[in-house]
Each structure stands twice: as C-alpha cells, then as structure tokens.
Amino acid sequence: MSAKPTLVIGNKNYSSWSLRPWLLLRQFGVAFDEVKLPLDTPEFYARIKDYSPAGRVPVLIDGDAQVWDSLAICEYANDYFLEGRGWPAERTARGRARAISAEMHSGFSALRTHLPMNMCRQGPTPAIGADTAADIARIRAIWREARERHAARGPFLFGTFSIADAMYAPVASRFVSYTVELGAPERDYGDALFAVPALQEWLAEARTEPLAAEHEKTTP
Template structure:
C-alpha cells in the first residue's frame, strides 16, 4: 500500500506537490497528515522519514523522501510516463522549469509563504521577491507559448510541472500578487482541478495556526 506523509494542508507547499499529482491522476494512497512544528510531528515523523521532513512516500518498505523524487517515482511506476510531456523539447523545458522551482526562488518562498487561508493585504515583499515573481511568470509564459496550445496547463495537459508550481499559484492569490493574463489563466486552471479544490477545502477546515514563515521545521523539498 502506498502511504504519503504530509504536513498541514494550509501551510505545507512541498506536501501539496506530490499529493496533487497523485490525487489528480486518481492514484489510491493512504494519507498521513502530521501537523508541522508540533509535539505530534516530532514524535511520529521518525517512523516515516529519514530526514524528519515531509513529504515522504512509503511504498511497502521503500521510502522516497523528496517531493520531486516522489513525483518522478509516481510517474515511472503508476502513471505510464503521463507526468511529463511526450514531446522531447517540451519535456526538456518542463524539467528545466521544475528544477528551477525545486532549487530556486528563495525570496518568494521566504516572503510569501504558502497559506491557503490567507486573504490578500497590502503588498510587503521586496525587490528580490519581485524578481522571483517576474521570473515565474516568464517561465509560465514561455512554456504556454511553446507547448501549451493543446490544453489549459503549462505544457498542455496537467503534469509534474504544473503540480510543482501549484503552491506558487496559492501564494500569488493569497498575497494579491498582480499577474499578467497568461499567469491568471494558469492559476485559474490549477484552482479548477478537483484535487486542488479538495486540498483547499481541507486546508480551510484545519485548526492549526503557524507563524508566517516557510522555514518551519518539517517542511522539505
């Protein structure tokens, strides 16, 4: 049985990524939610993750503990390679965009941490975060213009690249980030996914509240 261990749905951006991919593609899995930065989390996370972070996928006795590694494993084992575009150029571009998301955008992460329940207020981010915001929109525009004509997502059909940028969509909406028409359309597409709506409803129902930081113990790539 597959088990996906995640943090709070309201806050855990990295947990959202593989969860959304798996749920949207209809994969059955057991969900274990460990509230971040709590005694329960610190007591139980060692039973699941060698890094003491989430997300982590357990497939039988095997442990996959990185969000992108989880998405790649899911794609190889259970999606028949549908997680990536079939066109070689589109696949290469999507992989580049995912790698940049996985390792970059530190200012965006720090200054606009994911909070699904947040209502937009006055902008407070600095020039470094603004550069990240502009770069994200440039990536989206490039992928959509070159590879997105066949569908509503970055390379046409929903896949890993879209799941990896889904938390950015939440950030942009939650903080009222001004976006161009292409970005707005992509955000609408992410929010229209049944799996995304399910995640957001669950996030809204959570009772935990954490400080506004993306550096909370337990959040991992």
C-alpha cells in the first residue's frame, strides 16, 4: 500500500467539489496519489463504490481512513497533514473563515444550478436570474469584506491561502467562464487565485480533457 493518501476526483473541467481539496493539498505541498473517474460514465458508476459509500467524488483514502465530502476532506487534511495551517491562526479570522466556507458548502444553489463549473467554457454571459444575481452579490460581499480586513496580510481572503480560498476557487472560475461583472477588489482576488501554480496546473489539465456538453449542467 502506498504511504501517500489517495484522492479520488472527477473531471477537472467540471468537478468543482473535487477541485477544493485537491487545490488545498497541492497548495500546501501534501503528496498524494490521484484517481480520476470520468463523471456520468459507466466507468464512474462501476468504480465509485470501491472508494466512496456516498457514491460521489471527491473522497480521500488515507490508510484505513475513508473521508468523503470536500469540506470534510479539507478538515481532515488540516488536522493530519497541515498541523492546523489550513485555517487562519487568529481566533476571530479562523471563525469567520470557517463560517464563510460552510456558507459556500451549503448555499448558493442558484449559482450552482445556473452557472455550473466549466473551466474551459468560452462565450457570452448568459441571462442571470434574480436568485443567481443574489448569490453573486452575496459572494462579492464576502470577498470584499474579507479583503478589506486582511489585505495587509496577503492577497487571499484572510491574507495567506486557507481552506476558505480552496472553497471559493471554483466560484472564481465560474466568474471567469461566464464573464460575470465584478468590482476591482473581487477581480484582484480572482487574479490572485488564478496566479496560484496549483490552480494553473488544474486548469491546464482540464484543458486536455475531452469536452462533453451534457456535463455542463451536472456538476455544481
């Protein structure tokens, strides 16, 4: 058995939930093996139960530990690989980072439905309904507030890269793919995320995957 953990993910172009823990592990230099299962294919349904009782990606296998769900994997990584460095060190910032990460994890259903992650998408901005616009406005407010508080510490939401940035990275990709109008603070934050070598690596690999139109509306 490999001494490294294994992260099972979906397509890099579409699987926003897979991106989150993958980016965290890569950014912090945690070595892991990767298993990629193509979404919505016979191969996926034939193999996913070997890894995840929930039947979904991502899932982390670390020895006899089996952890599914993006945020749960990030928390596991923070505990066992990062020595707590995945969250801000200061108590107030740490609590806020956890809160906005949980909000991303459980909310923004209109954004997920109407602007699914497709990192290689090119085209005009689609019509955006009121619910999706409200989600976008809330995310923009979260980003602006965090950057106003922590800009002196670095370019990410809480200065240095944290789990909160991993949770919002797929949203930043959506804003690029769908050419969503943003203010300067949000654009600058998105630029900082896309300058991260790990995210550039993910994007480069996404561009090598065969595109399938049916996936464009399946992976929030």
